[in-house]
Amino acid sequence: MFESWPVHFQPEPRREVEPPVAVIVDLALGIARSPIGRRADGLPLRVRAESLQMDAKVPGALHAWARTARGDWLGRVRLRxxxxQGWLETDQWIAAVAITPVTTTRQGTNKPKRPLI
Known part of the structure; x- marks a missing residue:
């Protein structure tokens, strides 16, 4: 994954997560959007009904971490x-603040936990 990103210092500013970790992603926090947004009630119903729903929390699989030049961490997550009426499957770099790991309890329910990095 990081073959074309040579690193000369330690600790490295990236790492692969193997095996991938189950996570919940808050899309509203994790993917930057235009600061000049529109109110949903001002959009045609066809746009609201068939467009990407970026305010959702969705499950995903965390595959890697990479640090930005400003010191923030981004996680590479495969998600939908x-x-x-469907979804868009993608690999996306997501801000760490929007990624929560999932654990399975003895009863079989999933509960988010912190921290992940």
Missing amino acids: IPAG
């Missing part, structure tokens, strides 16, 4: 973004 809800879209109309």
Whole structure:
């Protein structure tokens, strides 16, 4: 994954997660959007009904971490973004603040936990 990113210092500013970790992603926090947004009630119903739903919390699989030049961490997550009656499957770099790991309890329910990095 990081073959074309040579690193000369330690600790490295990236790492692969093997095996991938189950996570919940808050899309509203994790993917930057235009600061000049529109109110949903001002959009045509066809746009609201069939567009990407970026305010959702969705399950995903964390595959890697990478640090930005500003010191923030991003996680590479494979996830499905809800879209109309379906979804868009993608690998996306997501801000760490929007990624929560999932653990399985003895009763079989999933509960988010912190921290992950």
